[in-house]
Amino acid sequence: MITIQKANHEHIHGIAKVCIASYWATYGDLLSTKYIERMIQEFYTPERLLEEVMTTSRFWNGWIVAVEGGKVIGAGVGGMISENHGELFVLYANPDRRKEGIGSMILDAVTKELIEYGAKEQWVNVTKGNIKGIPFYEAKGFDFINEQDEYGVIEGEDFKALRYHRFLNDLHAGSIL
Template sequence: MVIVQMANERHVQGIVDVCTRAYRITSQDFLTKEYIDRRCEEFFNEKRVHKEVTEHSPYWGGYFVALEGACVIGTGGGGMTGQETGELFVLYIEPDRRNEGIGSKILQAITEQQKGLGAKEQWVSVQKDNALGIPFYEARGFIFQKETQSYESNLEDNAISLRYKREI
């Protein structure tokens, strides 16, 4: 049985592993290896994830984890970017566990957290050409808003984000 809960220090390595594996597989067909390596090193390292598991604020609500026993099989997190605006910053599932409803459960937990903080709308950035993420978010009511250069990317990285929004 899969349980979704707030992450704690015991989940740090599982979060690092799931995010790194899923990001690499999801992005390998449309982002450079160098860009993928930079992103993994910056965002999915033990020191940063440990801090993000133990320090929460309205802007960062912490990681939620999907657990099967003690094993992390999915993770996600978000926060508030405005008084009534939530943002989903990260959502990754073990690649061989997709299409089991795990991502939906994590998204629901994050959404409930943000609604509790006053969010009326929720945003997410999805890499252009992400054939796994785009249909997931669109099926959950997110509507395309605009295309932007991805966070901290260079033009040669070919990292384009699609911004999506939904009312919650």
């Protein structure tokens, strides 16, 4: 049985494992090894994850994990970016467990929290060319808005992120809640 729950300190190694494995599986052919290693080093250290599961707020709603048999098989997190706009900051499923509904369950849980914080609209950034992510968001009703530099690029790196958006109308909220 898969449970969707708020993460605590017991999940930080599982979150790191899923995110790092998914990071390589998703971006290995899209981004440089140097960029990927830099991002993993920035985001998925035990120290940072511990702080991130201990501290939640309107702007960082806290990690949500999909757990099966005590093992983290997916993770995501969102937060508010303005009065009534929320964002999905991260969403990864175990690369061997894609298309089983895990991403949908986590997205729904993140979205439900954002709606509780007052979100009427939702945003997500996806790396340009990410064919493992973009069709998922399009299936969930997100529309492409614009292209930006990818997070944290340095001189000589030309990676782009696509910003996607959807409205969280009453109908949508009703289907989630």
